[in-house]
Amino acid sequence: MGRAVSRALRSRGHQVVEGARGLEEARHTMPIDFMVPVPPTAWARRLRDRHVDAVVNCVGILMPTQGQTFERVHTAGPAELFRGAAIAGVVRVVQVSALGVGDDAGSLATPYLHSKLLAEEALAATAVDGAVVRPSLVYGPGSQSAALFATLASLPVVSLPGLGGQRLQPIHVYELAEAIVRLVERDEPVRGVFELGGGDTVTYREMLASYRAALGLGGAVWLPVPMPLMAFGAWLAEALPQRVFCRDTIRLLGRGLVPAGNAMAVLLGRTPSTLAHGLATTAPEPLVDLRVVLSPAVAWLLRGALAFMWIYTALVSILLQQDSGVMTLLARCGFAGDAGTVALIGSCTLNTGLGLVLLWRPSPWVYAVQCGAVVGYTATAAFHMPELTIDHCGPLVKNLPVLGAIVVLWLGHRETPARIPTPAWGRLDNLGRKVNT
Numbered sequence: 001m002g003r004a005v006s007r008a009l010r011s012r013g014h015q016v017v018e019g020a021r022g023l024e025e026a027r028h029t030m031p032i033d034f035m036v037p038v039p040p041t042a043w044a045r046r047l048r049d050r051h052v053d054a055v056v057n058c059v060g061i062l063m064p065t066q067g068q069t070f071e072r073v074h075t076a077g078p079a080e081l082f083r084g085a086a087i088a089g090v091v092r093v094v095q096v097s098a099l100g101v102g103d104d105a106g107s108l109a110t111p112y113l114h115s116k117l118l119a120e121e122a123l124a125a126t127a128v129d130g131a132v133v134r135p136s137l138v139y140g141p142g143s144q145s146a147a148l149f150a151t152l153a154s155l156p157v158v159s160l161p162g163l164g165g166q167r168l169q170p171i172h173v174y175e176l177a178e179a180i181v182r183l184v185e186r187d188e189p190v191r192g193v194f195e196l197g198g199g200d201t202v203t204y205r206e207m208l209a210s211y212r213a214a215l216g217l218g219g220a221v222w223l224p225v226p227m228p229l230m231a232f233g234a235w236l237a238e239a240l241p242q243r244v245f246c247r248d249t250i251r252l253l254g255r256g257l258v259p260a261g262n263a264m265a266v267l268l269g270r271t272p273s274t275l276a277h278g279l280a281t282t283a284p285e286p287l288v289d290l291r292v293v294l295s296p297a298v299a300w301l302l303r304g305a306l307a308f309m310w311i312y313t314a315l316v317s318i319l320l321q322q323d324s325g326v327m328t329l330l331a332r333c334g335f336a337g338d339a340g341t342v343a344l345i346g347s348c349t350l351n352t353g354l355g356l357v358l359l360w361r362p363s364p365w366v367y368a369v370q371c372g373a374v375v376g377y378t379a380t381a382a383f384h385m386p387e388l389t390i391d392h393c394g395p396l397v398k399n400l401p402v403l404g405a406i407v408v409l410w411l412g413h414r415e416t417p418a419r420i421p422t423p424a425w426g427r428l429d430n431l432g433r434k435v436n437t
Contacts, residue, residue, distance in 0.1 A: 001096065002058040003142060004177035009056075012181055017050050034059060034077025035068060043084020054184045055085050056094045062112065062145075063238060063246045074115035079122035086126040092190065093130040094183050095123050099195060099257050101134055112248040120193070131183045131190040133176075136197040136257040137207075139275075140173030141282050148244045150284035153211035154291060156364065156410045158220045161230045164205030167256040169197030171264070172278040179267040194267070195259030199274040204253065207275060214279035215291060218414045221364045227254060292412035299412065302405050303358050306370070309402070310355035314348040333384040347377075367410035374403050 006016045019032035030050065047055070057078050064070050078095065085093050101116045123130040139146035152158060176196060183190050202210065205222065212220060225233075230250055237245045264272040273281070294302075317326045327340055335343040350373060357366050378399045382389050388396050 001138060001143075001173055001176065004140070004173045005056055005058060005180050008174070008177040008181045009184070012185070014184075017052065032059075034073045034081075037076070038080050038084075040080055040083035040087055043081055044087035047085060047088040047090060052085075052088070053090060054092045054094070055081065055090055056096070056180055056184065057081065058096045060096065060098070060116075061243065062249060063243045064111075065243075070111050070115035074112075075118040075122065078119045082123045082126050082128065082130070086128040090128055092184060092186075093123060093126075093128050094180055095119060095130060095132045096180070097132050097134045097193075098252075099134045099136045099197070099259060100252055100255055110248050110251050112252070129189050129191050132193045133180060133183070134193060134195045134259070135176050136169040136171050136259060138173050138176060139170050139278065139284070141285070143173055144244050147285055147287045148242075149208065150211050150215065150286040151288055151290075153208040153220075153284075154215055154217060154286050154289070156221065156407065157223050157368065158208055158212075159223045159225045159230075160205055160208075161225060161250065161253060162227050163224050164203060164208075164222065166204040166253050167201055167258050168204060168207055168253075169201050169258045169262070170207060170275050170278070171196055171198040172273055172282070174282070175264065175268065175272050175278075179264060182267045194263040195261060196264050196267075197257075197259045197262045197272075198264070198278065199272040201258055202275055210275050210279055211284055213276070214284055215286070216414070217291065219364050221368045290411055292408055294409070294412040299409065302409050303362065306402070306405060306409075307355040307358045310351040310358070310370075314351035314355070317344060317351075318348045329381075329385075333380055362409070362413065364410065364413060367406055367413065370406045371403060371410075374399050374406065 002018065002020070006018055009016050015028075017028055017030050019030040021031070021033045023029040023031045025031060030046070059073060059078070061068055061070070061073050064073075082093055082095075097116045097120055098113065100110075101113050101120060120132050123132065137145065139149070175198075179194075179196060183194070209220075212218070227250070231247055234245055234247045234250045238247070262272075316324050321327055321344070326344060330336070330340040330343050354366065354370055354373065357363075358370070378396050382396055
């Protein structure tokens with residue numbers, strides 16, 4: 001967000017001094033570390049020396065670490081800066097807060113929101129003309145949360161918190177930066193709180209579907225996950241080297257992120273972009289790109305080979321029961337007598353159906369069922385017939401490349417076939433015919 005704001009300010013002719021941890025003192029940069037206490041008078045001196053007349057604070061963290069705490073990064077550090085700005089005679093301060101901060105933020109079991117609320121109160125307590133912006137979910141280039149959502153959306157099975165009905169109003173980082181610049185440039189006082197959102201309200205599931213569409217992916221298998229289980233997963237994820245997915249994220253998502261009164265249209269002078277338009281303008285960048293592009297010929301080759309495997313095993317099992325020894329294998333797996341007959345008919349029906357549907361109309365659910373069938377067959381055989389796991393012919397190990405082929409087809413699935421570009425000579429030929437007619 002800070003880079004987007006700097007870029008927007010410079011595009012309007014402003015001289016920008018960027019502050020961040022690890023930067024060296026230079027003409028356009030200033031080393032700033034909110035974890036290190038700085039007296040307001042020292043801040044005032046630094047701001048005067050740089051002739052700063054407006055301050056925009058975009059600093060924020062979603063998860064505290066040993067080196068960064070909510071108390072310092074969100075509250076105490078900015079409060080020192082705000083008081084220093086007032087002493088230095090800075091004309092305006094814009095504090096980027098978060099949607100959800102409000103009268104109830106202090107009572108929420110969300111340290112993130114509480115620390116943001118304290119920063120807002122610190123700004124309000126100064127004499128400087130301060131504006132607080134509370135954006136909804138921010139997406140766009142450089143956004144870690146957008147990269148996470150793009151990655152989640154690109155998975156073959158997309159998990160949803162609950163039913164995925166949480167209401168959101170995502171805002172593009174470039175338009176958020178533009179709105180902040182409008183606040184900086186206003187001639188009249190801007191003291192107050194501005195809740196900001198994008199051009200449309202979507203559910204969490206609709207947001208991920210928009211990400212899939214922007215990534216060129218087709219339909220997905222949606223997996224609702226109970227909120228307590230999702231919160232448990234977020235707790236486990238906090239131990240991983242990432243700073244986006246945590247319990248506070250789940251709590252914020254559960255509340256919904258829709259501004260009570262969206263001020264974006266007033267600040268921009270136009271309706272902000274919808275999520276679909278914003279993603280189409282700046283394509284999302286997943287943390288891990290799982291997209292697979294298969295030519296029609298390769299896709300048909302893989303589908304044909306898998307379909308042959310499913311149908312062949314079904315026909316051999318049902319037509320050559322004695323020669324194939326299928327009933328003996330089923331008996332060893334616990335399906336003897338009538339149970340074996342039922343299991344045989346069921347598995348042959350499933351295999352035949354998978355083969356035919358794979359040729360006729362493949363879908364994400366078809367690939368999901370195939371993966372489940374391969375894993376189920378392999379696990380059952382390995383449990384009841386462990387000697388197959390060390391057989392030199394690898395009858396069970398060979399299922400791994402089969403599973404890999406299914407996953408590749410799944411990741412490369414599109415609702416409609418990819419359009420093959422018309423060669424240049426073809427376009428010229430068509431143009432000639434049009435001219436002649």
